[in-house]
Amino acid sequence: MGRGGGDEVDVGDISPDAWRLLRVAAGFEQRTIERKLDDIMQAHVSMLENDTRSLSRDRLDQLFELYRTNLTDEQIRVLVEHF
Numbered sequence: 001m002g003r004g005g006g007d008e009v010d011v012g013d014i015s016p017d018a019w020r021l022l023r024v025a026a027g028f029e030q031r032t033i034e035r036k037l038d039d040i041m042q043a044h045v046s047m048l049e050n051d052t053r054s055l056s057r058d059r060l061d062q063l064f065e066l067y068r069t070n071l072t073d074e075q076i077r078v079l080v081e082h083f
Helices: 016-026 030-036 042-049 057-068 073-082
Strands: none
Touching (some): 016 042, 016 057, 016 073, 030 042, 030 057
């Protein structure tokens, strides 16, 4: 996968719906995130996706990089721009 499109995304501008769609498109369940990333719990992902709480910039970057490993730049661009 090329990195161009994903590198251009500002994780602070991703909507809650887009975060959910990125997770699902990347093939992750919320609970799986706890096992993949230190310091991020299922509840954090749920609150982010439900727009009840955000995560720190570092945590958003970690989450985005995890999803990005399973998505193409085109998938990322479409989900972030349209949702």
